[in-house]
Amino acid sequence: MSFRHASDIDFDQLTGGRVFHPSPVAWEDEVLYFLMLDRFADGDDTTPMLTAEDHGNAWRTEESRQRWQQAGTEWAGGTLAGLRGKLGYLSRLGITVVWISPILKQVPGVDSYHGYATQNFLEVDPHFGDAAELRRLVSSAHEMGIRVILDVVLNHAGDVFAYENPDVRWDGQTYPVAGFRDADGMPTLPFGPVAGGAGTDVAVWPAELQEPGTFTAEGPIRDWDRYPEYLRGDFEGLKDISLGSGPTDGYRASAALQALVRVYQYWIAFADLDGFRVDTVKHMDPGAARYFTSAIHEFAESLGKENFYLIAEITGSREFAFRTLGEVGMNAALGLAEVQDQMEWLVKGYRDPREYFGLFRDSLQVGKDSHTWFRNRVVTAFDDHDQVRKGSHKARFAADRLGRKLGVAAVALNALTLGIPCLYYGSEQGFDGSGPDDRYLREAMFGGSFGAFGSRGRHCFDESNPLYAQVAGILALRRRVPGLRRGRQYLRQISGNGVDFGYPSLVGGEMRSVVAWSRLFAGTEVLVAINTDPDNARTAWVTVDSSLHAAGSKLSCLFSSSGDGSGVTVEARNGRAVLVTVPAGGVVVFI
Structure with a gap:
């Protein structure tokens, strides 16, 4: 990109x-x-594949373990070109959309490998490649039937300036600023427009963001739920951008927000992107988020992208998330802690299934007169990159014994229930990262110095992994059967004796049981059942829709994680029911 001002973009x-x-x-x-x-x-096809013997090869000594842990805080080496070379791996898994963490230029000299500390919104970070490589990636993905969503940030920039007092904390006042940071990270530049000859490694870009009033300059947030602190404070070193003022209706967008909108419109057109995941929507004025939404949707529609998707990261309760989503007009919510929490612990046998299934059709909580099915308003996942809900100790789903044995059931619950399913990288390989901060959830799939399973120098793109094969089978089934994508959803009652029916529930604080649900679509019922027992197959009578099935009729098996394709016979029990056996930690699907 050859320009420094957003206003220079020629659409x-x-x-x-x-x-x-x-x-x-x-x-x-x-x-x-x-x-x-x-x-x-990273694009290196010479790296050997990880084997069981390689687990822990970076932990042979305490010194080597410490080096591995330190490597997790640093740039690892993944690139856009490397991702382009693995599109076949993703396609064969059944992925149709790749959501990429932020790729724009980060503050120089800082290990912000995650991408959420942008210094230059006009350029791709050189660690990842360049703008041309982004365009090649998206083009290749489209040729393979894969769309691309980019993670974007407009609530804040990176640590592009320093306060005069380094110990400030939010208390509602504006603090004096020492200056923008130079190429060495020192605050030697005036806190205002940078001289024309300055390079783009200094201060912040586009140049519109250098104007006075761009940043709130009120210091880091202390209370993440106190208004207006969570809207105006910094994310530690990440500097909050003043996006405007006023009520949601009639919001007055700042020059900074207008410039950022123009920049992100540019990236849509330049790279032919299909959607954005919008970071930290909770921490933006609702009016700012609505302004961004309207401008992006209208621009995308002008390009023929009639359903350009905006996924809002909204932490907090479901009620807050859906209220915010409705107010700002974005398409779907991500970061509903309740969804992630209920999904993980239901599969592991420590949550009542009615709580998880109730998340998707509680009309009163979202102000609707009748039930609303959130099939396209929630992005669901059981693993992610920061796990805000877990506090100080982070752990992937497969970090414990239950998670290692119940991975197939977790993917089935994620992919075959309502919502837009999202798989976090490495989950299809059973990554087990666990530790006191986010780095342990961010293992390098390609190996390097911070590989998965305490390894180094070994890649994990193993398509022979049984879990990868099961995930691919589940996603292929979802793609083939419309009801598993669009159908209404009902948790089903079960019975051990065929007489006494009820919903699965915790006994003595846990649940080792069949959990079954139906997806109803256009007069067809698809029945899915998982087993939360990691060690033993479980058999139960499962209720089905009595208006769709006559006693004596048959349901065919579409999928079984054990490979058993036996059908089941409908009997007159609790209306209508079928006797199903679900493999240990597995899933079966009937139609």
Whole structure:
């Protein structure tokens, strides 16, 4: 990109004569895969594949273990070109949308490999490649039937300036600023427009963000739930941008917000992107988020992208998330702690299934007169990159014995229930990262100095892994059967004796049981059952829709994680029911 001001972007030249990739008809048909770009693929095809013997090869001594842990805080080496080389791996898994962590230029000299500390919104970070490589990646993905969503940040920039007092904390006042940071990270530059000859490694870009009033300059947040602190404070060193003022209706967008909108419109057109995951929506004025939403949707529609998707990261309760989502107009919510928590602990046998299934059709909580099915309003996942809900200790689903044995059941619950499913990179390989901070959730898939399972120098793109094969089978089934993507959803009652029916529940604080649900679509019922017992197959009578099935009729098996394709017979029990056996930690699907 050859310009420094957002106002210099020539959209007529950029878009003229081009045909852009269309949006999907329905995003609930898609399967997302979220990856930390720095940790996914480095393009080195000579790295050996990880074997069981390689687990812990970076932990042979205490010194080597410490080096491995330190490497987790540093740039690992993943690139856009590396990701492009692994699109076949993702396609064969059944992924239809790649969601990439932020790729724009980070503050120089800082190990912000995660991408959330932007210094220059006009350039791709050189650690990842360049703008041309982004365009090649998206083009290749589209050729393979994979769409691309980019993680974007507009609430804040990186640590681009320093306060005069380094110990400030938010208390509602504006603090004096020492200056913008120079190329060495020192605050030697005036806190205002940078001289024309300065390089783009200094201060912040586009140049509109250098104008007075761009930053709130009120210091780091202490109370993450106190208004207006959570809207105006810094994320530690990440500097909060003043996006405007006023009520949601009639919001007055700042020059900074207008410039950022223009920059992100540029990236849509330049790279032919299909959607954004918008970071930290909770920490933005609702009016600012609505302004961004409207401007992005309208621009995308002008390119023929009629359903450009905006996924809002909104931490907090479901009620807060859906209220915010409705107010700002974004398409779907991500970061619903209740969804992630209920999903993980239901599969592990420590949550009542009615709580998880109730998340998707509670009309009163979202102000609707009748039940609303959130099939395209929630992005669901059981693993992610920061796990805010878990506090100070972070752990992937497979970090404990239950998680290692129940991975297939977790993917089935994620992919075959309501919502837009999202798989976090490495979950299909059973990554087991666990530790006191986020780095342990961000293992390098390609190996390097911070590989998965305490390893180094070994890649994990193992398509012969039984878990990878099971995930691919489940996602292929979802793609083939419309009811598993779009159908209404009902948790089903079960029975051990065929007489006494009830919903699965905890006994003595845990639940080792069949959990079954139906997806109803266009007069067809698809029955899914998972088993929360990691060690033993479980058999139960499961209720089905009596209006759709006559006693004596048959349900065919579409999928079984054990490979058993036996069908079941409908009997007149609790209306109508079938006797199903579910493999240990597995899943069966009938139609």
